[in-house]
Amino acid sequence: MSLRVNETTWEAKDEGPIVGSENRLADIRILIVDDNWFARSVLRNALQALGLWKIVESTCPEDALDKFREQTFDLILMDNEMPDMSGVEFTKLIRNADRIVDPTIPIVMVSSCAQLGQIKTATNAGITEFLAKPFTANALIGKIIACFDAPRPFICNATYVGPCRRRRDRVSPDNVAFERRAYSAPVHLT
Numbered sequence: 497m498s499l500r501v502n503e504t505t506w507e508a509k510d511e512g513p514i515v516g517s518e519n520r521l522a523d524i525r526i527l528i529v530d531d532n533w534f535a536r537s538v539l540r541n542a543l544q545a546l547g548l549w550k551i552v553e554s555t556c557p558e559d560a561l562d563k564f565r566e567q568t569f570d571l572i573l574m575d576n577e578m579p580d581m582s583g584v585e586f587t588k589l590i591r592n593a594d595r596i597v598d599p600t601i602p603i604v605m606v607s608s609c610a611q612l613g614q615i616k617t618a619t620n621a622g623i624t625e626f627l628a629k630p631f632t633a634n635a636l637i638g639k640i641i642a643c644f645d646a647p648r649p650f651i652c653n654a655t656y657v658g659p660c661r662r663r664r665d666r667v668s669p670d671n672v673a674f675e676r677r678a679y680s681a682p683v684h685l686t
Contacts, residue, residue, distance in 0.1 A: 521640065525550045525567070529560045529574035529586070530606075535629070539573055539606065539636075546637050557586040564597045571643060573627075576607040576618065583607070584621040591622040591657040599657060600650050602643035606631065622658025624648075 526548060530536045536553050543551055552569070554560040556578055563569075572590070576583035583605050590597050602624040607614065610628035618626055625639040648659040 521644065522547050523550065524548065524570040524640075524644070525552070526571045526573060527552050527554060527560060527563060527569040529554045529557060529572060529578075529583070531555055531575065531578045535575060535606075542631075542633050542636050546633060548640075557581040557583075557589070560586070561589075561596060568598070569601065571640065572601060572603045573606055574603065576605055576609065576614065583623075584618055587618065587621040587623055587658075599652075602647070602659075604639050604643065619661055620656070622656070624659050 526543060528536050528539050528551060530539070530553075536555075540551055540553065543549075552563055552567070554563055557574075558580065560572075560574075574583045574586065578586075581589075587603055587605070590601065590603065591599050593599050603622070604625045604627055605618050605623045606627045606629060607618075608629040610626070615626050624643050627635060627639050648662075651658060651660055
């Protein structure tokens with residue numbers, strides 16, 4: 497069985513999970529923040545099937561901050577709709593943190609509400625990627641790979657802290673990249 501993400505093929509061996517040939521993602525430490533046990537277990541099982549085993553779970557943003565005091569993480573997977581503090585509010589807290597959390601940590605919001613307004617709000621709060629529920633293993637690993645293989649520049653100014661919101665990741669066969677904005681003109685790559 498093979499899983500194709502962008503131009504990388506991830507092979508599943510009979511005795512192991514779907515991972516890259518060097519298993520370069522196997523050492524990333526992942527924090528899952530979701531108040532729903534079932535949602536956390538679906539994410540955990542999908543990650544483990546992909547060969548990612550360094551997973552810590554948290555039931556709420558406050559608990560996640562406590563876990564950050566105890567250890568470091570390389571990636572956060574979190575829901576938006578949580579009691580007490582939303583994923584958007586938690587993202588803003590992380591992006592503006594001084595010493596508790598590395599503000600540049602990749603954050604993937606995993607949410608069942610994937611309306612354009614919510615995605616824009618989350619993006620403007622500083623998330624790195626957005627993954628709509630239900631998701632496939634291909635979509636999950638694609639978001640994780642995007643965080644580490646194609647990181648966007650990190651922006652820190654008076655009005656925004658987070659990864660650059662502009663994307664030039666779609667390339668046509670004639671090597672022309674298009675920004676996701678409808679009014680943007682194509683940029684020719686050489």
